[in-house]
Amino acid sequence: MIKQLSGNEAVAYALKQLNPDVMGAFPITPSTEIPEYFAQYVADGQVNTEFVTVESEHSSMSVCIAAQAAGARTVCATSSCGLALMYELLYVAASCRLPITLVCVNRALSGPININNDHSDSMGARDSGWIQIYAENNQEAYDNVIMAMPIGETPWVRLPVMTCMDGFITSHAVENMQLLDSDVVKRFVGEYKPENYLLKKENPLAVGPYDISAYYMEHKVLQAEAMKAAKARILEVAAEFERISGRSYGLLEEYRMEDAELALVLIGSTAGTAKAAVDRLREKGVKAGLVKIRVFRPFPGQELAKALAGTRAVAVMDKSEGFSANGGPLFSETCSALYDCKERPYLINIVYGLGGRDVTTGDIEKLFGRLANIAETGDIGSVYTHMGQRSREEIA
Numbered sequence: 001m002i003k004q005l006s007g008n009e010a011v012a013y014a015l016k017q018l019n020p021d022v023m024g025a026f027p028i029t030p031s032t033e034i035p036e037y038f039a040q041y042v043a044d045g046q047v048n049t050e051f052v053t054v055e056s057e058h059s060s061m062s063v064c065i066a067a068q069a070a071g072a073r074t075v076c077a078t079s080s081c082g083l084a085l086m087y088e089l090l091y092v093a094a095s096c097r098l099p100i101t102l103v104c105v106n107r108a109l110s111g112p113i114n115i116n117n118d119h120s121d122s123m124g125a126r127d128s129g130w131i132q133i134y135a136e137n138n139q140e141a142y143d144n145v146i147m148a149m150p151i152g153e154t155p156w157v158r159l160p161v162m163t164c165m166d167g168f169i170t171s172h173a174v175e176n177m178q179l180l181d182s183d184v185v186k187r188f189v190g191e192y193k194p195e196n197y198l199l200k201k202e203n204p205l206a207v208g209p210y211d212i213s214a215y216y217m218e219h220k221v222l223q224a225e226a227m228k229a230a231k232a233r234i235l236e237v238a239a240e241f242e243r244i245s246g247r248s249y250g251l252l253e254e255y256r257m258e259d260a261e262l263a264l265v266l267i268g269s270t271a272g273t274a275k276a277a278v279d280r281l282r283e284k285g286v287k288a289g290l291v292k293i294r295v296f297r298p299f300p301g302q303e304l305a306k307a308l309a310g311t312r313a314v315a316v317m318d319k320s321e322g323f324s325a326n327g328g329p330l331f332s333e334t335c336s337a338l339y340d341c342k343e344r345p346y347l348i349n350i351v352y353g354l355g356g357r358d359v360t361t362g363d364i365e366k367l368f369g370r371l372a373n374i375a376e377t378g379d380i381g382s383v384y385t386h387m388g389q390r391s392r393e394e395i396a
Contacts, residue, residue: 001179007138007170010177011077011103011163012037014145017185020101021072021192022050024063028082029115030167031105035077057082061089061100068098069207071197073149075100079167080107083121087128093160094129095223096207099152100160102130103145106268107167108355116356117167119267119320123329129223131161131230132297136271138175140294141165143247146180149189150237157230159223166269168356184244227298234295251300253292254307256282260289262371263308263345265334266317267293270352270359274317277364288368293330301337308338311345312375315367319353327351327384346374352387359388 005013012034015023025035035051042051050072052063060076068074078086083104093100104122108114122132131152135141141163148161165171180188196205211219231251238249255271256278257263264274271292281288291307293300308314318328326332327349338344350367353359367387374380 001181003177003179004174005138005177006033006172006174007135007141007165008033008105008172009037010138010142011145011165012041013179014142014185015075016041016047017180017182018073018075018146018149018189019047019186020049020075022052022063022067022074024052024054024060024067024074024076026054026057026060026078026082028057028079030107030171031077031079031082031103033171034103034105057085058089061086061093064100064102065089065093065096065098068093068100069096069197070199071194073192075102077103077105079105080115080121081110083125084109087125090125090128090130090160092208095219097158097223097226098160099149099158101145101148101152102160102162104162104164105167105171106164114355115167117169117319118354118356119164119318120354122162122164123320125162126297126329129159129227130297131159131227131234131295133161133163133295134267134293135163135165135170136269136292138170138173138177139247140249141170142177142179143241143245143249146185146188147237147241147249149192150240151230151233153192154233155195157226157233159226159230164268169269178245178247180245188240188244231295231298231300249294251295251303252307253294255290255292257289257291257307259287260310261287261312261375262368263288263311263314264290264317264364264367265293265304265308265314265330266290266319267296267330268319270317270319273359273361274364277361277368280361281365281368286368286372296330299333299337301333304334304337305341308345309341309343313346313371314348315371316347316349318349318351321351321354331384346378346380347383348374348380349384350387351385357388363387
């Protein structure tokens with residue numbers, strides 16, 4: 001079935017098809033439409049979901065934790081400062097091994113206050129123990145939500161899953177969507193059968209107890225092992241999803257990388273712009289390519305190193321600022337992934353698009369021009385730079 005939907009509509013429709021038991025909801029731009037659309041499904045009796053309206057995003061995640069711990073499939077959606085307000089509870093959800101599905105519509109964090117897109121919100125939560133999957137477009141946003149539950153609910157994973165899409169760029173833009181039949185989605189996801197939960201009278205348990213030093217580290221190691229195991233499960237679910245949809249997904253996507261000498265590494269909707277630039281450069285004989293990171297947690301380090309093995313110069317594009325004085329989070333992960341390689345490309349970091357600053361195909365082509373110069377001369381210049389900001393003179 002083909003429909004024209006915005007990203008928010010597509011995600012809400014996917015949630016309708018999943019028919020979760022509970023949704024904790026609090027509005028925040030640009031994710032507000034998701035619970036709005038879903039609330040209409042609830043009001044019309046199209047889902048059997050308990051829709052819980054709360055007083056804050058912190059409370060929204062509290063609802064999700066309680067419901068999932070009780071054995072209910074639980075979802076929510078948020079953005080920006082809403083996700084930041086949940087930070088304390090994101091760690092609780094992950095450490096309690098509760099496979100909640102959260103849709104993060106990426107938006108810049110305050111301050112200053114800004115409602116436009118960058119990745120500072122989800123990147124701020126990157127080490128909270130959640131699986132993170134990013135979408136380039138509306139179709140991927142829809143597909144990722146459907147795949148999230150079979151990934152997170154797997155017994156040897158049992159981790160919450162954050163599916164991310166770019167605010168306004170993806171969430172509000174309308175595209176032609178290929179939607180699955182609801183019965184197909186229902187069979188694909190299956191029935192949720194938690195092994196242990198609060199309402200299971202045969203096996204009383206506590207959730208979120210005080211963890212003394214004699215046990216805390218062991219529990220953290222179990223979380224770490226679950227995140228490692230998630231890589232294989234993500235690929236298994238993707239293969240199963242391809243059989244019902246015809247759409248193929250991996251931990252990352254290689255675009256025109258078969259003989260690429262110059263490459264970008266990036267996340268999200270900018271991949272569409274960069275692909276257009278790569279195509280134009282290929283027409284001019286430039287061996288350009290890109291690697292789009294789809295799954296940021298667990299990070300596909302070995303896979304990325306393999307994808308970049310034949311390149312000479314690479315620019316890692318971060319749509320969030322790490323404030324480390326050494327670059328953004330994606331750059332840090334990429335450096336780590338390439339560290340043990342015997343032959344490494346020249347590597348630079350470009351922080352761009354903060355607070356919704358536009359990036360064009362022309363910007364991307366200029367960046368490839370810099371990479372070509374680096375590959376030819378070996379002169380990297382500044383490893384960590386920003387792209388698209390105005391000078392002080394221009395601002396004045």
